[in-house]
Amino acid sequence: MLHAPRICCLDLDTFFVSVERLFDPSLIGKPVVVGGKPGSRGVVTACSYEVREYGVHSGMSLTEAGKRVPDAIFLPVRSETYGEYSKQVRAIVDRYSPVVQAASIDEMFIDFSGCERMYRRRGDFGADATVLRTVREMRAAISDELGLPASVGIATSRSMAKVASGLAKPAGVLLVSAGTEAKTLAPLPVRKLPGIGPVAAEKLKGLGIDRLGQIAEASIDELRRVFGAWATQVLEGSQGRGSSDISRDQPAFREHDATGDTVRSISNERTFREDVSDPLIVESQLCHLCERVCWRARRRGVLARTISLKLRYSNFKTLSRSRTILPTASEFEVYPLIKELYDLARDRPMPIRLLGVSFTNLVRAEQQLALFEHDSALIRSVDAIRQRYGFDAVRRATGQIARRKAPSVVGEAGDAGAGGGVREGGDGPRS
DNA sequence: TCTGGGGTCCTAGGACCC
DNA sequence: TCTGGGGTCCTAGGACCC
Numbered sequence: 001m002l003h004a005p006r007i008c009c010l011d012l013d014t015f016f017v018s019v020e021r022l023f024d025p026s027l028i029g030k031p032v033v034v035g036g037k038p039g040s041r042g043v044v045t046a047c048s049y050e051v052r053e054y055g056v057h058s059g060m061s062l063t064e065a066g067k068r069v070p071d072a073i074f075l076p077v078r079s080e081t082y083g084e085y086s087k088q089v090r091a092i093v094d095r096y097s098p099v100v101q102a103a104s105i106d107e108m109f110i111d112f113s114g115c116e117r118m119y120r121r122r123g124d125f126g127a128d129a130t131v132l133r134t135v136r137e138m139r140a141a142i143s144d145e146l147g148l149p150a151s152v153g154i155a156t157s158r159s160m161a162k163v164a165s166g167l168a169k170p171a172g173v174l175l176v177s178a179g180t181e182a183k184t185l186a187p188l189p190v191r192k193l194p195g196i197g198p199v200a201a202e203k204l205k206g207l208g209i210d211r212l213g214q215i216a217e218a219s220i221d222e223l224r225r226v227f228g229a230w231a232t233q234v235l236e237g238s239q240g241r242g243s244s245d246i247s248r249d250q251p252a253f254r255e256h257d258a259t260g261d262t263v264r265s266i267s268n269e270r271t272f273r274e275d276v277s278d279p280l281i282v283e284s285q286l287c288h289l290c291e292r293v294c295w296r297a298r299r300r301g302v303l304a305r306t307i308s309l310k311l312r313y314s315n316f317k318t319l320s321r322s323r324t325i326l327p328t329a330s331e332f333e334v335y336p337l338i339k340e341l342y343d344l345a346r347d348r349p350m351p352i353r354l355l356g357v358s359f360t361n362l363v364r365a366e367q368q369l370a371l372f373e374h375d376s377a378l379i380r381s382v383d384a385i386r387q388r389y390g391f392d393a394v395r396r397a398t399g400q401i402a403r404r405k406a407p408s409v410v411g412e413a414g415d416a417g418a419g420g421g422v423r424e425g426g427d428g429p430r431s
Numbered sequence: 432t433c434t435g436g437g438g439t440c441c442t443a444g445g446a447c448c449c
Numbered sequence: 450t451c452t453g454g455g456g457t458c459c460t461a462g463g464a465c466c467c
Contacts, residue, residue, distance in 0.1 A: 043435050104467050308461095
């Protein structure tokens with residue numbers, strides 16, 4: 001027995017561009033690139049259909065985009081603004097189904113199972129018609145109330161719904177009836193299936209595979225050589241089968257409330273406008289990144305067990321170094337460690353392009369700030385100001401933070417086992 | 432095409448334990 | 450004390466997504 005298509009993937013069309021057009025309607029119909037100015041070191045974050053015609057796509061360097069479409073309008077990225085609109089879209093979607101999961105700032109999954117009865121109207125011929133009509137109403141609400149275009153794919157599984165939303169663009173709705181999935185997917189290039197990137201596509205090409213229909217007929221052993229643990233999922237995906245589970249999410253894209261449990265890592269990284277050799281600039285940037293990541297972790301109510309440094313040289317060679325320690329979210333602990341990792345990692349006198357700091361292995365902060373007496377007052381007061389006025393309201397001197405020894409690794413200093421739960425506060429590595 | 436920034440998940444080797 | 454096997458954790462790197 002076939003399940004009816006009830007899984008929706010809603011995707012906001014050229015989302016960042018659409019939001020910019022709300023603020024400046026004169027941008028409508030014009031070529032728009034969001035990401036920054038050509039000549040700066042960035043890439044295209046989003047772009048309108050008018051520039052896509054010239055081969056511009058997200059990820060392309062802004063310089064290249066500028067060459068291809070010199071008269072395009074180049075705008076900086078305003079993440080917070082887009083985040084606000086994303087929340088408003090979410091609020092509308094929540095009116096239509098209780099089971100909604102955000103996949104990113106401009107994409108969400110919705111499960112309409114069990115909603116047919118509720119939405120059923122006279123004139124709906126069959127359950128598919130009910131879902132289709134409801135989705136159209138939801139799309140119209142987003143368009144009428146916010147002025148944002150969206151596309152929706154409806155199918156029996158998540159990945160099929162996702163592919164369908166792509167096929168529905170721009171501003172369309174596509175329902176893939178149960179039983180027609182494989183036929184819909186077969187002629188599409190392999191890259192259309194989520195999870196198949198440039199590397200996998202290249203390997204598949206070597207096997208003479210370039211369409212999803214060929215994957216659907218490939219042997220699992222062959223696929224395992226390309227996809228490893230993903231092979232089964234890729235095979236099912238190419239046939240239009242797969243998970244239809246939409247787990248109702250915590251608000252994963254809100255940093256302000258202390259959910260923490262959906263987040264697996266917190267990181268900040270920065271590419272310099274020009275490659276840097278001056279150690280003072282490096283140190284001050286590392287310090288800034290540590291502060292920022294620590295602050296975000298504290299706002300989420302999490303501590304990091306693993307701290308990582310990312311370093312990219314001017315030749316783009318990238319390396320990372322990490323260490324696992326007792327959970328912390330204090331820059332007074334994190335910075336000395338990052339500095340130590342940096343000193344150990346820096347293996348050549350080459351100018352540096354990018355620096356990054358990341359937290360993984362996150363644990364919930366059991367009590368508010370499981371920090372350390374003498375630092376916590378300082379951290380608390382700075383946090384209080386930033387809570388009100390934003391991170392950049394306070395700038396600390398590097399020297400204020402760069403005064404400690406790095407914390408010891410797990411396993412030393414009586415940290416028996418390092419196994420289970422979060423430790424009591426105050427037993428951090430202390431001198 | 433001189434290549435951002437925020438994430439998630441997987442792999443593989445080595446340490447360490449029983 | 451030429452040597453097993455399973456399990457977990459840590460580290461480094463990489464593919465992929467938006």
